[in-house]
Amino acid sequence: MSNSTELIRLEGIKKSYNGVEVLHGVDLSVNAGEVVALLGENGAGKSTLVKILAGDISPTQGTIKINGTEYSGLDVYGARDLGIRMIFQELNDAPSMSVAENIFLGQWPTTGGKVAWKELKAKAQDVLDRLEVNIPLDAEAGSLRVGERQLLEIARALIQNAKILVLDEPSAALSNVEVERLFSVMEQLKAQGVGMVYITHRLDEVSRVADRVQVLRDGNSVLSKDAKDVSRQDMVTAMLGHEASGNTRPVVSKPNKVVLEINNLSDGHVFRDITLNVKEGEVVTLFGKIGSGTSEILESIFGLRDIASGEIKISGQI
Ligand SMILES: Nc1ncnc2c1ncn2[C@@H]1O[C@H](COP(=O)(O)OP(=O)(O)OP(=O)(O)O)[C@@H](O)[C@H]1O
Ligand SMILES: [Mg+2]
The missing domain is CATH 3.40.50.300 (P-loop containing nucleotide triphosphate hydrolases)
Structure with a gap:
């Protein structure tokens, strides 16, 4: 053909x-x-x-x-x-x-x-x-x-x-x-x-x-x-329409600034004593089996779930 x-x-x-x-x-x-x-x-x-x-x-x-x-x-x-x-x-x-x-x-x-x-x-x-x-x-x-x-x-x-x-x-x-x-x-x-x-x-x-x-x-x-x-x-x-840079994630000028700080967080039921920091421009992955508390931690960060103890700081503010 x-x-x-x-x-x-x-x-x-x-x-x-x-x-x-x-x-x-x-x-x-x-x-x-x-x-x-x-x-x-x-x-x-x-x-x-x-x-x-x-x-x-x-x-x-x-x-x-x-x-x-x-x-x-x-x-x-x-x-x-x-x-x-x-x-x-x-x-x-x-x-x-x-x-x-x-x-x-x-x-x-x-x-x-x-x-x-x-x-x-x-x-x-x-x-x-x-x-x-x-x-x-x-x-x-x-x-x-x-x-x-x-x-x-x-x-x-x-x-x-x-x-x-x-x-x-x-x-x-x-x-x-x-x-x-x-x-x-x-x-x-x-x-x-x-x-x-x-x-x-x-x-x-x-x-x-x-x-x-x-x-x-x-x-x-x-x-x-x-x-x-x-x-x-x-x-x-x-x-x-332009050349792609090798890294598609935005480059952050001050990579060491902590934007989310969680200290010894517990909800009294599902998770306890959680401490983690997230810096500007950073992606932090929470891993865990179903029921391990990862979703509940995020709910608390978003204010959907009460916390029993510990603190959440966003850009340094509690
Ligand atoms: N039925 C529609 N009514 C109004 N706008 C539309 C309609 N269909 C497509 N568009 C718009 O036309 C433009 C082209 O859309 P199109 O679906 O052809 O893109 P595409 O290249 O196939 O994208 P994708 O890779 O997401 O499938 C877009 O801005 C879209 O929002
Ligand atoms: Mg299409």
């Missing part, structure tokens, strides 16, 4: 929500058999852009070209007819229906006006086997782990013969093993010429799956390059 066939081209896409523009003229193109990693900080506009591609929302301005034909906007059905499938960040399944029913959601095969259950189950099993997902077809979707339900949505996209697959942060809810399965399915789809937009916050995944990297920042496209020419540092810099 030639990889140079352009499947989609979004140009000059603008989108406003309630008069506030959140996309300022963004381009995005995907070729057959290509995976474009779409990156950006929270709120950069990634989901908005791909929802426009999936016909979920319409752009305020811009053009959408699919297989060379230009559309001023798409609705969900139009996008679906063109083979655009979206795996949303949020689950989009029917929790009270079975796994098999969910895979065919809305498109159950029928014979003579009746649901062809045998065909449905055989095809559902086939696609789960392709994904190497081992879950019973009769299980209720709602009883599964979020990662498994996410894989069901991917199974549904496969059944529906996706030509362009948009994955909006699927890996957030997947275990490492499930992510590996997802990647191997993406490899199969690439070989079949499916074009994909893959949104992720895990930068280490990018070099594994992406052919091209595009970064959005505050509703603008700030980088679009072949993945092999982009380093992790390039991605971070493009996402943030």
Whole structure:
């Protein structure tokens, strides 16, 4: 399959929500058999852009070209007819229906006006086997782990013969093993010429799956390059708009100033004789088994629980 066939081209896409523009003229193109990693900080506009591609929302301005034909906007059905499938960040399944029913959601095969259950189950099993997902077809979707339900949505996209697959942060809810399965399915789809937009916050995944990297920042496209020419540092810099310092915790000028001082604190019941200091800019972790008193100590610090003895000083004040 030639990889140079352009499947989609979004140009000059603008989108406003309630008069506030959140996309300022963004381009995005995907070729057959290509995976474009779409990156950006929270709120950069990634989901908005791909929802426009999936016909979920319409752009305020811009053009959408699919297989060379230009559309001023798409609705969900139009996008679906063109083979655009979206795996949303949020689950989009029917929790009270079975796994098999969910895979065919809305498109159950029928014979003579009746649901062809045998065909449905055989095809559902086939696609789960392709994904190497081992879950019973009769299980209720709602009883599964979020990662498994996410894989069901991917199974549904496969059944529906996706030509362009948009994955909006699927890996957030997947275990490492499930992510590996997802990647191997993406490899199969690439070989079949499916074009994909893959949104992720895990930068280490990018070099594994992406052919091209595009970064959005505050509703603008700030980088679009072949993945092999982009380093992790390039991605971070493009996402943030400046170089990240190695340590993301703020550097405090007077690191030795004690801001919270607890001396010999007891509540008379659960904990006793607790002494600890927290300095400016410091994170102190309280460890303990359930029932050991860690929550109760915090309750006392916040004034929610009476103390029997000892003292709490905040910035030196009792
Ligand atoms: N339905 C909506 N109504 C109003 N504002 C919205 C709506 N959806 C998104 N926004 C705003 O548009 C901007 C872009 O949001 P979007 O969800 O596209 O970002 P994102 O890059 O997908 O972020 P994240 O990584 O958190 O998923 C944000 O400022 C967000 O608050
Ligand atoms: Mg999003």
